[in-house]
Structure formats: structure tokens, C-alpha cells
Amino acid sequence: MLLLTGATGVIGGELLPRLLERDEDVRVLVRNPRRLGDNRVNVQISLGDLADPYSMRHALRGVDTVVHLAATIRDQPQGTIEELNGLATLRLLRSAERGGVKRFVFFTAMNATPFQRTRFFRSKAIAERAVADSPLRTTVFAPSIVYRPGDPWINLLERFSKLPAVPVSGAGRAAYQPIWARDVAACVAAELERKPAAKESRRYELAGPETLTYDGIVERVLDSNGGRKPLLHVPLPVVKASLRAVEALSGSAAFATWEEAELMEVPMVTADGGDAKSLGVEPRSMAQVLRSG
Secondary structure: OEEEEOOOOOOHHHHHHHHHHOOOOEEEEEOOHHHHHHHHHOOEEEEOOOOOHHHHHHHOOOOOEEEEOOOOOOOEOOEOHHHHHHHHHHHHHHHHHHOOOOEEEEEOOOOOOOOOOOHHHHHHHHHHHHHHOOOOEEEEEEEOOEEOOOOHHHHHHHHHOOOOOEEEEOOOOOEEOOEEHHHHHHHHHHHHHOOOOOOOEEEEEEOOOOOEEHHHHHHHHHHHOOOOOOEEEEOHHHHHHHHHHHHHHHHHHOOOOHHHHHHOOOOEOOOOOOOOHHHOOOOOOHHHHHHHO
């Protein structure tokens, strides 16, 4: 039995169908099963979330492999970024160790360190360290920006494309190697097919085939949505003050948060082009994916 967290997210939405196609017995830990769509009839559903230790332990019964995708880039009613990305991962990992799980697959982020400027990267780095120290067979995936046509981030950029000028937080110069969620899912599936040795730990950096600044990513989305518009670079202090005000008024329903905007100032690039090809996956460019999807 494989336990999948984050099954309704950007990567999970691509990985779950792939797992089911190969007749994997999958259990998902979710708060809202309806977000699984048609796949909800093909999986075991464990209701709950990572903020609830009881539902976590219940979800792990009879599981030999955990694929932990669930994460947040903003504070949630159930907990903060640090609690849901860091502490909850540690709880899941320790419960997996006590419960007889053999294999633990975890997603961090490329260039996440305990000293990064953003809370998301720091929480991911701390969780990754715990996974690396685990006695289980572990695999860590560290992708650059992961996207999927129709995901909340792409949708927001497409909404901005209706404006006379598209607002961009900061200078827009941070570099990324965006990778399609379907290519990421293919990498995970390939790794799961491999039979690891006892107490083996592997780490893969996943990158798309091109390096783009954040401005370049916005321009790719604009090209797929009817053509270029001028980019309006908004100074970071203005972005921070504006989004803090939006959060104060809208809470968790805010269209964007300062923590999310600040992520666009942290480069996510690997010098050697990443490890997708070593897993038999040839990532597609962002332009190819957006044109076709």
C-alpha cells in the first residue's frame, strides 16, 4: 500500500492517475475527497490532514511506501508554513518509522536552505534534513518551479494578462528552470519502479530544459494567452505593504500573500541541468506545454 499526501495538488494531480494506471494500491490523505474528481472511486480515502496526528497515524496503517507531496506556501487555518511543512513532515516521518514503512519519498525545493530569506524554503530545508537522517529508504526530489496549465499560479498570471500592463513583484530577474508537473510525476513513477537497497538515500534535482527569469516566465504565459503586454515592476516594499493589507482584509482567501511573492526573489537553478534524464524523462519546455495545454 502506498500513501500519497498532496494528491489534489499540482504534482499530485498528475502523479495519482499515473500510479492508478499501473494498478498501484493507493491511499490518499485528504480533507475534501471531492477534489479528487473521478479518481476518488479508485483509491482508499483517509480523511484528515497533516495537522492532525491521529488522522496521520490512521492513514499509515498497512502502508509500506509514503510519497509526501503535501506542502503550503502560505499560512493556513490548520497551521503556519513552519508547522505544515516542517513539523508535520517530521511527525509523518516518525510515525512512518514506528509503523513499519519501508520507503519515504519527500519533496523539498531546489536551493532550499535553513538560511534562505523565505519561510517556505527554510521549513523545507529543515524537513529535508530530518528525512536525510531517517533510517528508512528515502528519496528526496528538489524541483525548480513546478507548474501545470490551469494551476492557481498560471491562472493568476492569465488574469493579470487582461490588464493594460502586467504587474511583476520586484525586478523579475531571479532565474528558474520551470518544469511541468507531468514530467515531475514521470520522474517519481520511474523512481518508484526502482528497487532500492536497504537504507539507501537518493536525491534528485528536477529542472526543465530552459532557464528563464521570472520576467521570462510571465512572458511565456502571456505568449500562450494572446500576446505580450508591458510588464510593470512593482518595488518590493510596495508589494509587501499591499499584500499584507490584502491578507489582513481577506485572510486565507487572499488572492496572493507576501510569502508567495517573496518566493519570486529566490533563484531555483541547478548548474548541471538536473536529474530528470537520469530517470528516463525528457522534460518539455514551458512554451511547448502551454501551447498544447
